[in-house]
Amino acid sequence: MQRGPAQIAAKTGLPAGFERALRDWYRRNHRPMPWRSTRDPYRIWLSEVMLQQTQVITATPYYHRFLERFPTLPELARARPEAVLAAWAGLGYYRRARHLHEAARVVVREHSGVVPRDPEQFAQLPGVGRYTVGAVMSIAFGLSIPVLDGNVARVLSRIGALHISVREPAGARTLWALATEWMPKRDPSEWNQALMELGAMVCTPRAPRCGECPVRAQCAAFALGSPEDFPPVAVRAATRRVRRAIVVIEKGGALLMTRLSGELLDGLWEPPGIELAARQPVQLALARELERLGVHARIEPSRQTVRHRITNRDIEVELWRGTLELPVARRAVLRFVDPQAPRVAITALAKRVAASVAPRLR
Ligand code: SF4
Numbered sequence: 001m002q003r004g005p006a007q008i009a010a011k012t013g014l015p016a017g018f019e020r021a022l023r024d025w026y027r028r029n030h031r032p033m034p035w036r037s038t039r040d041p042y043r044i045w046l047s048e049v050m051l052q053q054t055q056v057i058t059a060t061p062y063y064h065r066f067l068e069r070f071p072t073l074p075e076l077a078r079a080r081p082e083a084v085l086a087a088w089a090g091l092g093y094y095r096r097a098r099h100l101h102e103a104a105r106v107v108v109r110e111h112s113g114v115v116p117r118d119p120e121q122f123a124q125l126p127g128v129g130r131y132t133v134g135a136v137m138s139i140a141f142g143l144s145i146p147v148l149d150g151n152v153a154r155v156l157s158r159i160g161a162l163h164i165s166v167r168e169p170a171g172a173r174t175l176w177a178l179a180t181e182w183m184p185k186r187d188p189s190e191w192n193q194a195l196m197e198l199g200a201m202v203c204t205p206r207a208p209r210c211g212e213c214p215v216r217a218q219c220a221a222f223a224l225g226s227p228e229d230f231p232p233v234a235v236r237a238a239t240r241r242v243r244r245a246i247v248v249i250e251k252g253g254a255l256l257m258t259r260l261s262g263e264l265l266d267g268l269w270e271p272p273g274i275e276l277a278a279r280q281p282v283q284l285a286l287a288r289e290l291e292r293l294g295v296h297a298r299i300e301p302s303r304q305t306v307r308h309r310i311t312n313r314d315i316e317v318e319l320w321r322g323t324l325e326l327p328v329a330r331r332a333v334l335r336f337v338d339p340q341a342p343r344v345a346i347t348a349l350a351k352r353v354a355a356s357v358a359p360r361l362r
Contacts, residue, residue: 099127
């Protein structure tokens with residue numbers, strides 16, 4: 001029987017034998033990861049932030065490089081924002097880096113540079129949500145506080161055959177309540193990591209490996225014979241088609257780029273460009289944008305386009321070639337950037353544009 005939030009009001013109770021089976025499996029099977037061999041809250045915090053929208057295999061080299069650059073929290077706090085973004089460049093979701101940097105500064109200013117082990121104080125820091133509180137407090141300090149990410153939510157909904165989604169407020173409330181109720185006092189770090197690891201390695205979204213699962217005897221979805229029915233599939237936001245035009249101005253292998261502002265890509269660099277409205281005369285709009293930036297250049301279409309996807313946007317980008325008519329005046333938001341060795345963080349689209357014009361740059 002599938003159960004929604006209303007039917008789960010009563011306590012569900014941790015199934016007998018679940019904790020032991022899960023912990024035994026985790027001790028034998030967990031993947032070694034660099035942040036699993038430390039209790040340093042800064043390193044654990046960094047890893048949790050990086051892993052929020054990024055897979056382990058992608059995040060690992062970034063984790064090492066970031067720590068080489070900023071080995072301690074005070075060193076991160078002292079860094080310039082551009083240096084932090086440059087160390088994050090390529091990982092995406094740059095708001096994570098900005099928040100971590102701001103939070104490091106608050107920790108230095110208000111907590112003498114020591115990550116607070118009080119969950120309420122830690123939760124006040126920029127970018128720290130309920131998941132991060134649970135992860136850092138349990139793994140670094142051994143506090144009995146649950147986590148609920150996509151992996152844990154899936155495991156819980158399948159174990160209880162709960163037809164609820166963590167993406168909906170009522171579902172999230174129910175799953176947090178369950179995660180809290182099941183949270184053991186003993187070794188919360190191992191418990192939280194084991195739940196996450198089970199979701200990542202065995203109880204996967206599609207084709208869960210129930211035959212190898214240590215807790216299949218306690219799993220209601222397995223007993224029903226339909227694990228993939230849990231949790232309900234979220235309706236994806238429709239992909240929006242977007243048209244952009246970008247001007248490529250080259251100098252000695254570098255491309256002219258401008259510093260972006262706005263919610264999503266604030267502080268990243270990209271060649272000057274505009275989003276196109278329907279039937280908008282492209283050349284005129286690009287010329288106006290260059291004028292706004294103080295760039296005097298002749299532009300012509302290159303007949304080259306690149307496709308780029310970012311979250312739910314499918315972007316088609318027309319590339320225009322620009323030839324400078326006057327030298328570019330030095331400005332804080334404008335500079336030539338070598339895309340092979342950028343000293344500032346450039347967008348994924350900037351990298352794609354650079355790759356598509358690379359033969360001309362050689
Ligand atoms: Fe997930 Fe299958 Fe294990 Fe249930 S038995 S927790 S559905 S892997």
